[in-house]
Amino acid sequence: MTQSQATDPATGQPAEEPAAALRPHAEDAFAAELTALAAADDRPRPERWRLSPWAVATYLLGGELEDGTVITPKYVGPRRIVEVAVTTLATDRALLLLGVPGTAKTWVSEHLAAAVSGDSTLLVQGTAGTAEEAMRYGWNYAQLLAHGPSRDALVPSPVMRAMERGMTARVEELTRIPADVQDTLITVLSEKTLPIPELAGEVQAVRGFNVIATANDRDRGVNELSSALRRRFNTVVLPLPETPEAEVEIVARRVDQLGTSLDLPSPAEGFDEIRRVVTVFRELRDGVTADGRTKVKSPSGTLSTAEAISVVTGGLALAAHFGDGVLRAGDVAAGILGAVVRDPAADRVVWQEYLEAVVREREGWKDFYRACREVTG
Template sequence: MSDMLRAPAETKYADELDYLESVDTDPKPSTWRLSPKMIRTFVLGSDSSDGPGREIAQKWFGDRGVVERAIVTLASDRGLLLIGDPGTGKSWLAELLAAAVCRNSTQVVQGTAGTTEDHIKYSWNVSMVIAKGQSRESMIPSPIMTAMETGTIGRFEELTRSTSDVQDALISILSEKYVSVPELGGEDGIVFAKPAFAVIATANSRDRGVNDLSSALKRRFNFVQIPVVTDKASEAEIVRFRTEELLRRHDLQLDVPPSLLDVLLRSFGDLRDVAATAGSDDERLESALSTAEQIGVLEDAVLHSDFFGDRTLTARALGSSLVASLARRTPEDSAILTKYLTGVVGPRSRQEGGEWPQFLDAGLDTLKALA
């Protein structure tokens, strides 16, 4: 993995997957590499009731029922749609599930305004078509078609970002389990899905109304809502888990003091409370204040401390990183952060001391620089 900036889950956790497959004695659907129980263990980590024989690390932090329903859906004829706010781990859960089921999580279509039907079905190698005509050899299958032909999982990220005609191209794939290729005709004119083929799609709940799903497409998906993590202990564990990955990736020998992690978590909690009571969009930060954004703030502070500091994470680096990361609109976001720092962090720094005074000073200094 040393030559990969980010290894896919099936590569990163290959040792765990190999082990779980070797000790898995439970029945499994069709060509699945692991049984449903072992997939749950791979995603959520081992406990005393699973008994895989060795410790399996928890990789996704969320409700057990969400993972179980997602696994059940993949064994059915319906597609799986993971829907939730930004930063709730939808894509990461989809990647882990694909890695556990078929050891391939890289068959991905990214939904955007520029996504076309070719990205879901197939396109053509123009030079080969000119030289030899249209054939299976000159056809370029999409990641979804490749998943159909191999009986594996195809992923569709940000489904509601793509236009309605592109979304509707999924209907026949999900219901009929084949793709017609009229240019070829004959036996090559239809590509049938093999057993265990499934589609995992993700959708941002904040994108509702951008390109709403048709009723026909909705009927072909099981919707699994991914809730925002509200438990402070769980959120702290997620941030800690991701931070350890970051430090390993960059080969950094830098500690994250628990006191600074607490400052970060409490700050985001305060700002979420502000957003919840805001009367208009101008009174809340543009940021979704997700767990993923907390990790981004901490990553920025850690790297800045390593590159330009004394290789020790400080409250000043964290305060500066938080403001710089969240002040996206001027003057709205700057005004909200100024009000928060002076009205909440200021009194807290006088009452509690600790890391808060430096965090406050750095935040205010960064706001002045941004003005």
């Protein structure tokens, strides 16, 4: 045993190295960039913000600092969208990120919270089963039965903790939360206060507190936001990538990041396959080929950028474990089929027509056509 090797004080045996997180939080994964930005940031910061609004925007959009530190882009899209989102958080209005699935709403929400508060974990994950306690507070029932209502028996929600600490709370998939639970946010956002009637008291938000919510506009009608709640938010719509080049860049960058955490090879040599996946998704999503000459039917799924990232990551894993490590058409074919064919009857017809009318006739795509035909059957 070397002198520098740590030991477990309980057993005297060599201590195990802490396991690496499969997906580190944004503030951990990009800690070096956040530290460099904080050191170089000499602009005014809102109270309890880790960075100035300018530095937060630079963190999301990327750039190079005066000392040569490169800040990698976290979001590829219009700069004004990020600037409006950051400015909203610097006011007393909450931020609602709205968009179709796969437009990086959760990704942007996490990185905004990491840059503003240094902590992206004050999170309420919205589902049909999200209870009021997740937004307000709950109780430690052992303490409650033993001593009655008290602050020690109260279990604060992520929103309540953010209010007390002047930090940013995140609410994901707001429109999936039941309407009566959604509306518990109204007093929090308008009065910056969370009443606790059981203790005849309240929690008042300290400066720095705000909320970022995300919502999928395809969920409209599931649990539509009340007009009273919607007025408390400044809504920023995140669009799908405008150009194929932008979408390819997003997919390649995210796959590279995910691949690093999964010990997968670099996707650089499979860049042509990434471009093919993005092209297929965009054409089926738009209902027309890239050259505008051929109309195609669209399947029932959204075929978002997030799904393209999933298809390419899965293909890269196939290439690493069952191939030569280079992403090829056969590695992504099954993933594309699974993403496109959600309705086994209608979507399969759409996919087969697209294969025969578009992919089969496209120059340089013969290998892709054969791989897709093989898995489609």
